[in-house]
Amino acid sequence: MKSALFFLLLLAGLPLAGRAQSASRMDSLRRHGELTGARPSGGLLARPRATAPRSTPAGRPRGAAADPVQQHLLGTTVNLAEARAEQLPDLYEQFISTTRAERRQWSYEQWDAAGAVLARLNERYAQVRTELPLEERLRIRTFQGEYHALRGARKVKSAIDE
Incomplete structure (x- = not known):
């Protein structure tokens, strides 16, 4: 019964997964954290930055290769703040491949860390998306x-298991 409910919830979300958003709708969602991988409740990750990337304590820009979680999820040491538009589709593909492979073992903290990496990817995507062909977008x-x-699906599964 649990697996059937889980499957139906997952199946219900599929049509939304591939639907392209209009630019104004994407901007609205991004402001509310729904496209950034951040929690919509607020915080630094929920707001896109129009300014230069913030620095880490080591003086490196946010999105730099110093983040070991980012290196692991993306399989590279690329600085996302400087990534070229043509690199982004492959970076997203590597990110989702790692997520698919490891998601069952992730804690909520690991999901949050992955969300932060996705937020940085999305931030760079917002800056260079017009340089990409429609198929890549x-x-x-x-x-x-x-x-x-x-x-x-992870949240639903956790709720069902409780």
């Missing part, structure tokens, strides 16, 4: 939707 939107579906 749709592919990225699908990866974003899949991440949120996987995270939502």
